[in-house]
Amino acid sequence: MLNKVSGIERYLNDSIGEPVGILRVGASTTIGNYLLPLLVGAFDRRFPRAKALLNVGNTKQIEIAVEEGECDLGLIEGPSHLSTLRVEPWRDDELVVVVGREHPLAAPRSASAADLEQVDWIMREKGSGTREVFEDAMAAAGITCKIAMVLGHTEAIKKAVEAGLGVGCLSRMAVQREVENGWLVEVATPLKLRRSLFIVTRESQYTSKLMSAYLSLLEKEKEQSGAGRP
Structure with a gap:
């Protein structure tokens, strides 16, 4: 029920011209500790009415958190083992x-x-x-x-x-x-x-302006890192 309420809030927030609300980002340990802190800070500075909350765990924990709706998107360090998730390559390591x-x-x-x-x-x-x-x-x-x-x-x-x-x-x-x-x-x-690092989201998930803004930031970081090179 809380996830459904959160989804309704995102639909309403998308009527505003800029990303608004809280995005729950899950990341496996290496990504969460060594890559994302700077990106989370950059996201918060660029979009003052939005906030990214970071949850760090191992790859399996993050996959489950995304599948169950506890995280809106996840970044993992190994191959995904859940067929219910949409998996996109992010960068190499x-x-x-x-x-x-x-x-x-x-x-x-x-x-x-x-x-x-x-x-x-x-x-x-x-x-x-x-x-x-x-x-x-x-x-x-x-x-x-x-x-x-x-x-x-x-x-x-x-x-x-x-x-x-x-x-x-x-x-x-x-x-x-x-x-x-x-x-x-x-x-x-x-x-x-x-190895490859991946972005995982739920297959049926609505891509809000908030989500799109964060995905754009991840894509920009990938390009700056050298088209996927660590």
Whole structure:
């Protein structure tokens, strides 16, 4: 009932010349923490009578939130698994393997398939798009993954890897600062770790002026990032 009332409000708001109201945006962890905060701020400044509320979770959680109407649109890091959603590619991203400065792989800065089978991995939880892409890449390379620790947040994984507790595989966006400062070391591997980021909405959803304005902002960000390059 609340979703229906919200939909009626959007129809009424569209009679006004500018985007008005609250847009509930869901984003999986990497996107929500490293891409969207600046975009949400830019949206609020450009449209003073509109506001984007950001909800961050893993890919599975965001898909469900969009499907059930808790979010108006979602941005996810892995493939969608719900046929009820409309899925549009947004931009590309790349995962990188990282280790702490004292890890044995830090000096050569590279790892073979055999090396990757021997190390202890620190991973995100099931339902994470990052984990799904990593596991698919390992399986495609015929490598068995030895998971030593599962943590539900990217920042926790970075700290654990930096402390030498294991090896991580995270978005380049998430570890760029740590790699540039030498706190983490990027390791070259034979894994194919490119991935797409997607926009998901409900198939039957009405596209309001508010939604269109936000989608236009996402498209502009994609173009500025280099036609999808991270």
